[in-house]
Amino acid sequence: MTSQVLLSIDGLHKAFGGLIAVNQMQFDVHEGEILGLLGPNGSGKTTVMNLISGALQANEGKVVISGKDITNLPAHKISHSGIARTFQLVRILPDLDCIENIEAGLAYRNNPLWGDDAQKAALDLLDRIGLAKQAHTPAGDLTYIDQKRLELGRALALQPKLLLLDEWLAGLNPSELQDGITLVRKLKDEGLTIIMVEHVMDAIRSLCDRCVVMNAGAKIADGTPDEVLSDPEVVRAYLGDSHA
Amino acid sequence: MSILKPDFIKPVGLGAVIFAALAFLPNFVDNYYMSLAISVVSFAVLATAWSMFSGPTRYISLATVVFFGIGAYTVAVLGEHMAFPLVLICAALAGTVIAVLVGFSTLRLAGVYFVIFTFGLTELVRQVVSWYEVNVTREMGRYVFLDITQNDIYWQLLALFAILLLTGFILARSRLGFALRIIGEDETVAKHCGIDVTRVKVALFVLSAVFMTLTGAIMAPRWTYIDPVIAFNPMLSFQVVIMALLGGPRRLLGPLLGVIPLTLLFEVLTASFPNHFSILLGCVFMVIVYLLPGGVIGLYEKYRAPKKRTLSPPDGNNTTPKSEEKAA
Numbered sequence: 001m002t003s004q005v006l007l008s009i010d011g012l013h014k015a016f017g018g019l020i021a022v023n024q025m026q027f028d029v030h031e032g033e034i035l036g037l038l039g040p041n042g043s044g045k046t047t048v049m050n051l052i053s054g055a056l057q058a059n060e061g062k063v064v065i066s067g068k069d070i071t072n073l074p075a076h077k078i079s080h081s082g083i084a085r086t087f088q089l090v091r092i093l094p095d096l097d098c099i100e101n102i103e104a105g106l107a108y109r110n111n112p113l114w115g116d117d118a119q120k121a122a123l124d125l126l127d128r129i130g131l132a133k134q135a136h137t138p139a140g141d142l143t144y145i146d147q148k149r150l151e152l153g154r155a156l157a158l159q160p161k162l163l164l165l166d167e168w169l170a171g172l173n174p175s176e177l178q179d180g181i182t183l184v185r186k187l188k189d190e191g192l193t194i195i196m197v198e199h200v201m202d203a204i205r206s207l208c209d210r211c212v213v214m215n216a217g218a219k220i221a222d223g224t225p226d227e228v229l230s231d232p233e234v235v236r237a238y239l240g241d242s243h244a
Numbered sequence: 245m246s247i248l249k250p251d252f253i254k255p256v257g258l259g260a261v262i263f264a265a266l267a268f269l270p271n272f273v274d275n276y277y278m279s280l281a282i283s284v285v286s287f288a289v290l291a292t293a294w295s296m297f298s299g300p301t302r303y304i305s306l307a308t309v310v311f312f313g314i315g316a317y318t319v320a321v322l323g324e325h326m327a328f329p330l331v332l333i334c335a336a337l338a339g340t341v342i343a344v345l346v347g348f349s350t351l352r353l354a355g356v357y358f359v360i361f362t363f364g365l366t367e368l369v370r371q372v373v374s375w376y377e378v379n380v381t382r383e384m385g386r387y388v389f390l391d392i393t394q395n396d397i398y399w400q401l402l403a404l405f406a407i408l409l410l411t412g413f414i415l416a417r418s419r420l421g422f423a424l425r426i427i428g429e430d431e432t433v434a435k436h437c438g439i440d441v442t443r444v445k446v447a448l449f450v451l452s453a454v455f456m457t458l459t460g461a462i463m464a465p466r467w468t469y470i471d472p473v474i475a476f477n478p479m480l481s482f483q484v485v486i487m488a489l490l491g492g493p494r495r496l497l498g499p500l501l502g503v504i505p506l507t508l509l510f511e512v513l514t515a516s517f518p519n520h521f522s523i524l525l526g527c528v529f530m531v532i533v534y535l536l537p538g539g540v541i542g543l544y545e546k547y548r549a550p551k552k553r554t555l556s557p558p559d560g561n562n563t564t565p566k567s568e569e570k571a572a
Contacts (some may be wrong), residue, residue: 053436075435085436104426108417108438114419138270158438 006193007049007052007083007162008029012061014047021047023060023217029162034184034194036208036225040238044217045197046088049164052195053085055080065162081108086151088167088197094140098131099123101139101150104158123158123231129153141146145176152183163187165196169203200231213237256413263373263406270395272382282466284507285401286459289408290480291487291499293346293455296412297448299354300421300428301492306481310369311339311453312519313475317373320386320470328392339457340450346444361479370476377472385471394547400462408455409489412496415451482525483510490532492539500538 005028012025013014037045037208048057052063052073063071070078084105094103102122106113110144113121126132129149134142139150148168155163169180181203188194188207198204204225211228213221215237221228228234270278290308298305318335326334350361377384413420426434434441464470485505491502492512506528513524537558 012304032458055432055436062349074440075432076438079436087432091430091433093433095429096425100422103422104437109423112419147506154433154437177316 003031003033005029006066007126007195008062009048009052010062010064012051012063013059014044014051014056015059020217022051022058023078025208025214025217025219026037027212027222029193029195031193032191033209034188034196034207036204036211037195037197037214038199038204038228038234039129039220043214045214046166047122047217048214049085049166049197052078053083053164054055062070077106079158080158082161083164084155084158084162085164086155086166088170090144090151092139092142092147092150092154095138097138098126098142098150099135102126102153102157104153109158111159125153125157129156130179135196139214145172145180145237148180149174149183154164156187161193163192163194165194165198167197167199169196169198169200177203249560252417256410259406259409259413260433263275266402270398275394277518278398280507280511282394282398282463283400283511284504285398285405286463287484287487287503288500289401289405289459290484290501291491292408292412292458292496293452293459294484295488295491295493295499295567296415296455297445297452298488299495299498300424301445301448302428303351303445303451304485305362305480306359306485307365307453308367308456308484309476309478309480310346310362311343311456312460312463313369313373314338314468314470315457315462316427316464316467316475317386317460318457319390319461319464320388320475323388323390323464328390332458334455336454340454343453345449346447346453346516347449348442351442351449363481366476366478366481370472371474373476373552374472385469387469388464388467390465394466397466401459404455404458407498409496411451416496420444420447423509425521465477479522479525482529484568485510485531486525490536492541494539495541498539500543 007029009073010026010029012022013020014022025044027050037048039045047056051058054073054077056071062069063082065083068081070081070083071083076229095105095164096104099122101184102125103113103118106118106121110216123132123135124137127154131142131146131149131153134146137149142150152165152168165184168184169177172180177200184194184196184198184203184207195210196203208225210223211221212219213228213231213234220233221231221239223231269281273281290312294305294308297303315335315338318338319331322331322334346362346365350358353361423434423439425440426437427444428443429440460475467474486507487502487506488499489502490506491500492498501516509528510521510525513521517524
């Protein structure tokens with residue numbers, strides 16, 4: 001990989017009481033790539049996402065984006081340094097309509113938009129994610145896929161350099177999944193760097209440039225999707241010793 | 245957003261006409277009704293100010309009387325030493341300082357802890373003031389003899405209410421007000437959208453506290469005598485919460501719909517059952533919470549535009565993480 005390192009994580013450590021959720025994690029994300037963060041349930045993937053986005057505070061280690069140390073900054077400051085995310089359990093603002101949900105992302109970013117400008121930008125973005133018709137529908141009334149789209153739209157409204165997608169493709173039916181994959185690929189083509197936690201193998205193979213695999217809080221593999229998915233250590237983590 | 249848009253001028257103009265008309269009330273009614281009008285307007289300010297912060301954030305604050313009492317005491321201490329407008333400014337400053345301190349130390353608390361803290365705060369402030377009066381000034385209770393008539397109090401409160409409504413109206417259309425709504429919906433999302441939630445909450449808490457403090461300051465001359473038990477009576481905080489909840493704390497004019505009937509009801513209750521007032525107040529509280537969880541305004545909206553929630557997601561996953569009643 002010749003491009004520049006955008007995000008660098010080093011020695012990241014997080015324990016909840018006696019449980020070590022993330023153990024000395026270390027990886028880099030290069031500009032313009034899609035990094036898949038894989039691993040069995042409970043291996044600490046979402047905790048890593050939470051540590052990067054500032055939803056949780058790390059015990060040790062460093063998170064650096066474009067040379068700027070953002071370790072343990074409050075979430076709103078991390079958002080201002082160019083990181084946006086979606087959540088594993090989709091989090092929209094249910095009583096606000098779709099325009100307002102997008103405006104939430106526009107109004108408090110680094111170069112904020114408000115009033116008519118924000119409304120126009122929100123409508124453009126809704127059009128881009130395919131929700132233009134639902135502009136005035138309360139977000140709580142949307143279907144599951146549309147709520148996921150809306151959440152992605154809010155993250156994009158923040159104009160991030162790095163987008164964190166936490167199982168954004170989970171729970172979609174086959175045709176919705178194809179739409180979702182197309183949408184993510186389009187974002188990559190526009191130059192966005194993405195870290196995605198994902199279990200859907202089709203999506204991982206077709207989207208990810210590189211994968212980091214975690215087990216029990218630690219990194220066990222790092223490489224292209226084909227490399228890591230054939231790594232005996234990874235197979236053991238998912239399927240147990242007898243299959244390795 | 246331009247201030248000269250018709251959707252701004254129309255409601256503000258209408259409000260100005262109504263308030264101008266209300267200013268002539270003393271010409272038409274006698275002292276008893278003026279006293280009732282003062283109660284209504286003072287509770288209207290308190291309940292609307294309370295809702296400005298607690299409506300969108302769903303933080304139930306029982307600290308209303310802390311700020312009200314601080315306002316009243318500022319007048320009792322400074323009233324005879326400087327002009328009344330200056331006293332009001334001092335009261336507002338005192339309220340701001342206390343609200344900033346309380347805000348930064350407590351707004352990280354969520355739900356029931358915040359409720360308990362604000363209730364405890366009332367007792368704390370009352371005890372501190374009592375201690376000071378007993379040990380330093382050696383005089384419990386103060387007299388407030390100021391040349392301020394009942395009508396003056398009414399006009400001041402009316403002006404304060406007008407300013408409060410205008411503030412709320414502008415706030416609802418501002419980025420700050422929008423931030424508060426997002427925080428009320430989902431605080432985690434708010435943080436990840438780049439909102440400094442602590443600062444927003446403290447700012448609104450302070451704004452709401454300043455109006456409560458000024459109400460206390462304006463009302464002080466009406467009592468002539470105050471002591472910590474009168475000025476920091478926790479009953480007032482509960483009354484304000486009940487009124488705001490009855491009216492509907494999530495709309496600017498919602499609390500007013502609760503203030504008017506309940507002030508009249510309290511008037512009847514205190515006159516007819518002075519010894520059982522607290523018990524009856526508790527019953528009223530329960531009835532409201534059971535029968536009208538969305539307040540009067542919620543009832544109105546329910547019948548005006550029935551919200552359709554029939555669309556359910558295809559995979560049966562309709563659990564949107566909605567932060568229902570943080571205080572519950």
